[in-house]
Amino acid sequence: MRLDGSCHCGAVRFTLESAHPYPFNLCYCSICRKTAGGGGFAINLGGSKETLSIDGGENLRIYQATIREPGEALPHESPARRHFCGLCGSHLWLWDPRWPDLVHPLASAIDTPLPVPPERTHLMFDSKALWVQVRSDPQDKVYQGFPEESLADWHQRLGLTS
Ligand SMILES: [Zn+2]
Ligand SMILES: [Zn+2]
8 A cells, every 4th residue: 555654843744555464563672662651662663665656755764773782892883773753752663774665654653544453463562661551452462572473464464564
């Protein structure tokens, strides 16, 4: 489906095609929580980078987090590029050169009404803030780290690829 998105101040607008638009993937990692998730998590969708069209791109700012994986002696810069509106600070999408054909818009930046997911995935519980109390349904899945199931796999398993 086609997704239209924007930042809060309207300086950046974008559109893209998404085969994986269900907002089911709740990430509790510290990057998502700090940069986008006032409720303790952020939700990424899956879309096609090739179809991404941007209006107001000169207002974008890009952030690459410094992270340290378990067992790593030194922190390193994440290749993932998080795109924000430089004027109002809205987190808009993530693009990672390791998967150049994909782009991950934040559900919170999308203006198109999104479909309601029949189940949700809660990930990165290892990094969840203590104050965040998760309301999960019985059919939901919870992972301490990253799930093995991709955004595309989830949509395929549930027959929801559009
Ligand atoms: Zn803005
Ligand atoms: Zn995250």
